[in-house]
Structures are given as structure tokens and as C-alpha cells.
Amino acid sequence: MKCVIYMGATDVERQKPNVFRMRLLGAEVVPVTAGAGTLKDAMNEAMRDWVANVADTYMLIGTVAGPHPYPAMVRDFQSVIGEETKAQMRAAEGRLPDVVVAAIGGGSNAMGIFYPFLDDVSVRLIGVEAAGHGLDSGKTAASIERGRPGVLHGNRTYLLQNADGQIDEAHSISAGLDYPGVGPEHSWLNDIGRAEYVGATDTEALDAFQLCTRLEGIIPALESAHAVAYAAKLAPTLSKDTLLVINLSGRGDKDIFTVAEHLGVTL
Amino acid sequence: MSRIAARFKALAAEGRGALIPYLEAYDPDRATSLELLRAMPAAGADLIEVGMPFSDPSADGPVIQAAALRGLKAGATLVGVLDMVAEFRKEDDATPVILMGYVNPVESYGYERFCKDAAAAGVDGLILVDLPPEEGAVIAAPAQAAGLDIIRLVAPTTPDARLSYVLAHASGFVYYVSIVGITGTRSASAHDLAGAIPRIRAATDLPLPLVLVCARQSRLLRPPA
Ligand SMILES: Cc1ncc(COP(=O)(O)O)c(C=O)c1O
Numbered sequence: 001m002k003c004v005i006y007m008g009a010t011d012v013e014r015q016k017p018n019v020f021r022m023r024l025l026g027a028e029v030v031p032v033t034a035g036a037g038t039l040k041d042a043m044n045e046a047m048r049d050w051v052a053n054v055a056d057t058y059m060l061i062g063t064v065a066g067p068h069p070y071p072a073m074v075r076d077f078q079s080v081i082g083e084e085t086k087a088q089m090r091a092a093e094g095r096l097p098d099v100v101v102a103a104i105g106g107g108s109n110a111m112g113i114f115y116p117f118l119d120d121v122s123v124r125l126i127g128v129e130a131a132g133h134g135l136d137s138g139k140t141a142a143s144i145e146r147g148r149p150g151v152l153h154g155n156r157t158y159l160l161q162n163a164d165g166q167i168d169e170a171h172s173i174s175a176g177l178d179y180p181g182v183g184p185e186h187s188w189l190n191d192i193g194r195a196e197y198v199g200a201t202d203t204e205a206l207d208a209f210q211l212c213t214r215l216e217g218i219i220p221a222l223e224s225a226h227a228v229a230y231a232a233k234l235a236p237t238l239s240k241d242t243l244l245v246i247n248l249s250g251r252g253d254k255d256i257f258t259v260a261e262h263l264g265v266t267l
Numbered sequence: 268m269s270r271i272a273a274r275f276k277a278l279a280a281e282g283r284g285a286l287i288p289y290l291e292a293y294d295p296d297r298a299t300s301l302e303l304l305r306a307m308p309a310a311g312a313d314l315i316e317v318g319m320p321f322s323d324p325s326a327d328g329p330v331i332q333a334a335a336l337r338g339l340k341a342g343a344t345l346v347g348v349l350d351m352v353a354e355f356r357k358e359d360d361a362t363p364v365i366l367m368g369y370v371n372p373v374e375s376y377g378y379e380r381f382c383k384d385a386a387a388a389g390v391d392g393l394i395l396v397d398l399p400p401e402e403g404a405v406i407a408a409p410a411q412a413a414g415l416d417i418i419r420l421v422a423p424t425t426p427d428a429r430l431s432y433v434l435a436h437a438s439g440f441v442y443y444v445s446i447v448g449i450t451g452t453r454s455a456s457a458h459d460l461a462g463a464i465p466r467i468r469a470a471t472d473l474p475l476p477l478v479l480v481c482a483r484q485s486r487l488l489r490p491p492a
Contacts, residue, residue: 044323051447054447055424150371150374151370151398153323159371161371161375164345166339
């Protein structure tokens with residue numbers, strides 16, 4: 001079966017190791033140069049391909065966004081993360097966690113870990129958006145915190161947009177968080193107050209990336225480092241026996257070039 | 268009778284089809300696109316579709332994507348697009364103008380206010396490509412109150428049951444996408460159309476223009492000198 005992957009040209013550049021892996025696995029990776037060449041533009045292009053080839057093509061979206069039923073389907077698949085967290089926490093600690101923290105790009109890893117806990121109201125669910133240069137810098141990907149409701153890619157959700165309803169380009173150091181929208185179910189969880197949404201900046205994520213690597217010997221994805229950053233801020237305010245789970249959604253091997261560049265190191 | 272209905276009635280009486288060109292507003296700038304718009308009726312346009320530039324035209328091919336980006340760079344806003352139509356209307360009170368675009372800018376403007384302002388500017392119908400009939404209630408009542416037609420898209424992949432559902436929410440005319448794909452990539456063959464037209468005809472009495480692609484700038488629509 002042929003596999004075509006649309007990826008923003010900017011992301012092809014900053015996710016080179018992933019692109020190489022996908023090509024090794026036999027996929028065709030098509031760089032999309034429209035707009036800022038990031039996830040939103042790749043989504044547009046994938047949808048264009050799909051509507052032209054719908055008879056013999058299946059479209060997959062790598063996050064809980066897009067038209068129905070994609071957000072629900074992706075959530076259901078990703079919810080293995082939350083199910084496993086629950087089971088492991090019960091086995092290890094005999095109770096539910098108190099806090100679950102996850103990074104939010106489109107929101108799939110967060111939705112996956114949150115979902116099985118939605119009815120366990122004692123569990124605080126915290127989504128960490130990419131604040132980029134800062135929530136009020138205008139260079140952010142914090143759709144829930146700085147966006148307003150609108151319609152994009154077939155769903156109604158919080159969007160970074162200008163006063164005319166034109167979609168803004170998002171900004172994050174992390175390719176996977178660089179999206180001006182967010183899965184619609186997160187918008188809903190925000191509005192009903194079931195989950196909290198906060199931000200971590202590029203710099204905070206870079207610091208957390210290094211901290212986690214040094215303390216734990218685990219190189220987290222830059223995306224996940226946003227969750228680590230917020231958890232590191234939150235943890236000192238919680239009691240010692242709090243059970244706090246951070247969703248390490250991916251490994252950071254792919255990000256060492258980006259991180260090195262920001263630290264002024266040439267590899 | 269609306270301008271759209273009047274125009275299709277006159278065309279039927281003359282026994283000819285409608286030519287409906289598409290023009291992206293503000294491409295490459297406001298003045299040029301207004302000049303093109305004004306020149307269209309004399310050049311043979313029976314109805315005109317004016318594109319409202321959007322940052323993410325996900326149903327459009329490369330030509331309209333680029334046009335929309337140029338339009339936005341030139342400062343297109345919905346207020347500006349309506350104003351352009353209003354200026355066109357000062358000279359032409361008969362040629363129907365249909366605004367085509369995506370729903371988010373309209374939602375941002377406010378459905379009710381937009382329908383009122385569009386009708387006041389002389390707009391006759393709206394095509395919002397990413398507003399499916401299931402979600403169409405947001406605009407149905409304000410459009411009707413303002414006398415605007417909501418033109419709906421159907422495609423070769425639209426099954427019969429859905430065809431009736433979509434067309435139950437349509438007015439003005441039916442926008443038959445005619446190919447499976449995005450705008451501007453290819454035209455349907457006579458064979459495709461021979462099969463499709465009777466199927467859609469059976470489901471509606473609305474006029475049924477077809478979407479065709481001009482591979483190159485046609486003489487008919489050459490910009491005024
Ligand atoms: C490792 C990793 N984590 C998180 C994300 C963000 O996506 P989502 O919010 O859908 O989990 C990405 C996206 O590419 C990713 O690669």
C-alpha cells in the first residue's frame with residue numbers, strides 16, 4: 001500500500017530525522033510550502049489530496065483535529081495511554097493519580113491520557129500549550145489560552161485568528177505543537193472546566209528538555225518537554241504524597257539538532 | 268423575484284446556458300479586481316462569483332490558493348469585499364453576484380450582520396464551501412430574512428440519499444462540483460456529465476450550472492486594457 005505523508009516544509013527541515021525514518025520505511029514525504037509550511041498547511045494539503053482521491057485513499061490525521069469522526073477516532077485509539085496509566089498506577093500505588101500533565105499540539109496525546117480519567121473527578125487534568133515566545137508575544141501556539149472559537153479543518157474549536165477570522169500562523173520551537181487550532185474536545189473540556197490549560201514557553205521547554213535528560217537519563221521530545229516544564233513548576237506547590245503523571249509523548253532524539261542549535265552548539 | 272431567479276428565467280427564455288466566471292476579490296489589488304468585476308458583464312458573464320479570500324482555502328487548487336493569498340496581502344477583508352460589490356452595483360443592478368468562500372471569516376463577522384450587510388451591498392447568494400447543511404442553521408434564517416440564496420455544493424460522490432438532503436437546504440442554483448477533487452485541477456468529461464446531470468435533475472428543479480476549468484486565460488475574460 002502506498003503511503004503519502006504531507007508535512008510542512010518548515011517541519012521537514014526541523015524534523016529531519018523523522019523524515020528520514022519515514023522514507024526508510026517506504027513512505028513518500030511531500031513537503032508543503034503553502035503558508036508557513038507547518039502543520040496547518042500540511043492538513044490543508046492532505047485534505048485536498050483526499051477529496052481528489054477519495055475512492056481509493058484513506059486519510060489519517062496525526063492528531064485529534066479535523067472533521068468528525070476523526071477527533072473521536074483518534075481519541076479512542078490514543079486512549080490506550082490513559083488506560084495503561086490507570087492500570088499501572090493502580091498496580092504501583094493502589095490508587096488513581098492526583099494530577100495528569102500532557103503537552104497540547106492538536107491534543108492527541110493529552111486526549112489519550114485524559115479520556116479514561118474524565119469521570120474520575122479527583123484527577124486534575126492539565127494540558128500544556130506551547131506559549132512560544134510568551135503567551136502575549138503574538139508568537140505562540142496557545143490556541144485555547146489566546147484563541148477564540150471558530151471553524152477550521154471541519155471542526156469548531158479555539159483558533160488563533162485575527163479580527164477578520166483569518167487563521168494566524170502559530171509559533172512554537174516544537175514542530176508538533178505548532179498548530180493554530182486544537183482538538184475540539186479540548187475546547188469543550190476547557191469550557192466545562194474539566195481540564196485546565198496552561199502554557200510553557202520555548203525557553204522553558206528547552207530548560208525542561210535538559211533537566212529531564214540530566215536527572216532522568218530520558219531525552220524527552222521537545223513537545224513533551226512542555227509538559228515537563230509545567231510539571232516542574234507545579235510540583236513544588238503540591239504536597240509530597242501527590243501522584244503526578246507526566247505524559248512523555250515521544251523521545252527527543254529527533255530534536256537534538258534543534259536543541260543544539262538553540263544552545264549554540266554545532267553538531 | 269431575486270436577481271438570480273430573474274437571470275436564470277431570462278436565460279431559459281433565450282434558450283441558452285449561463286456563463287458564471289469566478290473572480291477572487293482584491294487579486295492582485297482592490298482596484299484591478301473591481302475593474303475586472305465591472306468588465307465581466309459586457310464580456311459575457313451572466314452571473315458572477317466573487318471569491319472572499321481566506322487564509323486556508325482547503326477545497327481549492329493552486330490557482331485559487333495563490334489568488335486568495337494575493338488578495339489577503341492586498342488587504343482583503345469581508346468589509347472590503349462587500350464594499351467592492353456595492354460599487355459594482357452602482358453601475359449594474361441586474362447581474363447576480365454570488366460570494367464564495369469559507370465559513371470562519373463569516374462567523375467572525377457575525378452571520379446575521381453579514382447577511383444584512385451583504386444584501387445591502389447587492390449580493391444575491393452565498394457559497395460557503397465548508398459549511399455543511401447539518402451546520403447550516405447558523406446562516407439559514409439570516410440569509411432568508413435578507414433575501415440571500417444559500418447555494419449548496421454537490422459532487423459526483425454525493426450519494427442519492429444525501430443529494431436530497433443537501434438540496435432540501437439549497438436555493439438559488441445548485442453548484443455541481445462535477446469532478447472529484449479541488450478547484451481548477453480538471454474538467455469533467457461529457458461522459459461523466461451525461462450520467463450525472465439526470466441524477467441531479469431528478470432531485471431538484473433549481474438551475475444546474477457546471478463547474479468547468481479554463482486551462483488558460485480565455486479571450487472572453489481578458490482584463491480590460
Ligand atoms: C512527541 C510528540 N508529542 C506531542 C505531539 C503533539 O501532538 P498532540 O497534541 O496531538 O499529541 C507531537 C506532534 O507531532 C509529537 O511528535
